Structures are given as structure tokens and as C-alpha cells.
Amino acid sequence: MTADxxxxxxxxxAIARRNALLYATCQAFGGAAAPLNFALxxxxxxxxxxxxxxxxTAPVTGYTLGVALGALPAAMLMRAVxxxxGFMAGALIGIGGLLFATWALTVHSFWLFCAALMVNGVSGAFVQQYRFAAADRGQMDFKAKAISWVLVGGIAAAVLGPQTVIHTKDLLLPVPFAGAFLSGVALLLASLVVMLFLAPSTPLPPAADGSAPHTGRPLGEILRQPRFAVAVLCGTAAYALMSLVMTAAPLAMIGCGFTAEESTLGIQWHVLAMFVPSFFTGSLIARYGKARIVATGLIILVACAVVALLGVExxxxxxxxxxxxxxxxxGFIGATAMLTEAYRPEEKGKAQGANDFILxxxxxxxxxASGQLLNAWGWDSVNAIIFPVVLVSLGALLWLARLERKAAVAAG
Known part of the structure; x- marks a missing residue:
């Protein structure tokens, strides 16, 4: 700490850039497990x-529930070790989950498969910490770029995950899909190798009186900050709407007569679109501000719903x-960058964990809900949900902007 x-x-x-590149590589391999789980x-x-x-869609729900349940433990474990x-522990959990999923498919057990994907989700909670880890170092004006750089690794993940599905899903026939989950183990093993090059984290220093490190404000106080609350709302809205539509899309495509390969390629294009903009999202945030980029993302989600409602080709x-x-x-990168401004360094573990638990x-x-909506009312009902959620989120951004403008005028 003295040297720093x-x-x-x-x-x-420079230190932050090196870290971001390593975390981006980890994202490429470890993050590829997510599209594998979502596609299949x-x-x-x-x-x-x-x-x-x-x-x-219950297995996908199991995965996302696992991410939620693992969010706080992952953050707390990394604070401790x-x-x-922490990231190595997460990768090992993921390897166990993929082997569990392979076995569940082999014994043809739906509920064991759901449980296996929940374990994979717990591993995914550690992957979600890459973006926060990248923002641990660097000046404030570099943090948005660091987050964006890490998510660039998702471009490789967008190719590796779906291509693993396409080329290995029949590897263990007559059990379909099991081969893809078994092959996913190799991706997490590769991420473990990259993690060996990460420098060990430096723990928080003890307080001046030699007592345990100060942990900052109570979590309730952090959550009540307007900027924190709006960042969580917008990030959650962007991610939940993405999950709602993406989860239903493969089933909807197959229901409309398209093949599993066409469905998987659709997910690949989707995941590429999730991460390719990361090459310039950080620069856009630096130029136009976090709130404007979040609002732009929400409006693009509305455009997604409009296109989906126009037809089923x-x-x-x-x-x-x-x-x-x-x-x-x-929406997600902008909201994450907003979030990093709403807590102090010593509060990052509980603040980041609480955000990911809610999200x-x-x-x-x-x-x-995606599967229930699709099964009961069809593909159009899934996309119609986007409109009211985006409206509420945009309203919250406007409220925050007005509140901060008044505070700035009052201050001076």
C-alpha cells in the first residue's frame, strides 16, 4: 500500500490497463460458459x-438464481482472500457444475439439470466480478474504460460458447446436449491458467489504531443514495429485459420452425452484440456522460421490441x-459506471454484492416469467413488457438529473 x-x-x-487485459482474457474463457447455458x-x-x-426455461432461471445467490458470497470471499x-474458486465451482449438468442429462433428470445450472450460476457470480475488479485500479476517468475493456472479452465468449454448443452438443449421443456441457470444462480450465498471472490482491490496511479495517457506511445508507438506487434500477432493468427476451427467443424460434443451429447462431449474434460495442462504450461514456448512455441503451431496447413485434421471420x-x-x-455498462461513483473503496464488497444480488x-x-409468458400468451407478450419497464427507468434518470442539478445550484 505504501508503494501504491x-x-x-x-x-x-498502466497497472489498471494490465489488470483489465488479464480480466478480459478471463472473461473470454470463463464468460463463455454463460452463453452455453443460455443457448441450451x-x-x-x-x-x-x-x-x-x-x-x-426453469434451468435458465436456475442459472440466474445461482448468480443472485452467489453474488454476496463471491464479493465477501474476494474481500477475505x-x-x-476468489476467481479461482469460482472457476472450480463452474467446472463442478458443468460436470453435474452432463451427468443430469445422462440420467435424464430435469430437476437435477436445473440444480446443475444453479451451480453454474454461482460460478457466474464470480465472473460478474471481473468488471468490478477492473475498476479497483486506475484514475476515476479510466474506470469506465476499464469496465468496458473487460467486457470486450465477452466478444470471444460470444463465439466460444455457441460454437462449443454447435460442434459438441452431439458428442455424447445418444444423450443430446451433454457433450457441450462436458466440453465447457475446457473453457474454465483455460480461465484458471490465465488467473495464475493475476497479481494477488492487497488487503485493506488496518485502521490507525490497529483495529480491523473500516468497512464504511451501513449498507442501508449506501442503498438509499439516489445515484446508487437509480444505477441499480437501470442496470437491473437492462439486464432483466435482456434475460426475459433472450431466454424465450430460442424456444420461440424453434416453435416457428427454425432449427437448433439457427437458434444457437441467433444467440451468438446476440452475445456478440452485447460485447462488441464495448470497444467504444467507455469512450462514449467519457464524452457524453453515464446517464445519457444508459438512456440510449434503454431506447435501443424499445427498438428491439418493435422489431420483434413486426414479424416472426x-x-x-x-x-x-x-x-x-x-x-x-x-444500459449495463453505463449503470455499472454510475454505481462505482456511489460507494467508497472500503465499501465496494458489500455495495457490489448487494447490487448483483438485487440485479x-x-x-x-x-x-x-419468460417461459410462462411465452407458453401462455406467446412471443409478443414477452416483448411488450419492455415498454413500461423502460418508461419507468427513463423517468428515474430524469428525476436523478433534476435532483443533482438542484443540489449543484444549492452548493454554489
């Missing part, structure tokens, strides 16, 4: 169920999924 206090801002940003979760769930397909050891599905990914990118708990509900 003497380095220049340029040196600090509902389809494999449908295969394991009987004639009633209403619970087909450091980022490097393959172009409508793929076009909507691409817009869904871009809207998520702007992924809502995402889990969205993915579960």
Missing part, C-alpha cells in the same frame, strides 16, 4: 420435460436479438 501511494496517475492507469438451458429443459413445456483466489428474431445486445451493453435476483424472476 507514491505512484503517479499514469503509472496507476431452455432447449435441453424442453427435451427433459414431458408434453407440458411451461417449465422449459483476494480477487485472484428469422431476420426479425436475429435483428431483435442484436438490438437487445446493444441496448444491454449501453440477478430480478433477472432470475425475469427468466422464469
Amino acid at each position: 501511494t507514491a505512484i503517479t496517475p499514469a503509472q496507476e492507469n 438451458g431452455a432447449i435441453a429443459g424442453s427435451y427433459l420435460l414431458g408434453p407440458d413445456k411451461g417449465l422449459a 483476494g480477487r485472484k483466489r 428469422l431476420a426479425h428474431f436475429w435483428g431483435a436479438l442484436v438490438l437487445l445486445g446493444i441496448g444491454w451493453n449501453f 440477478f435476483g430480478t433477472v432470475a424472476l425475469a427468466s422464469f
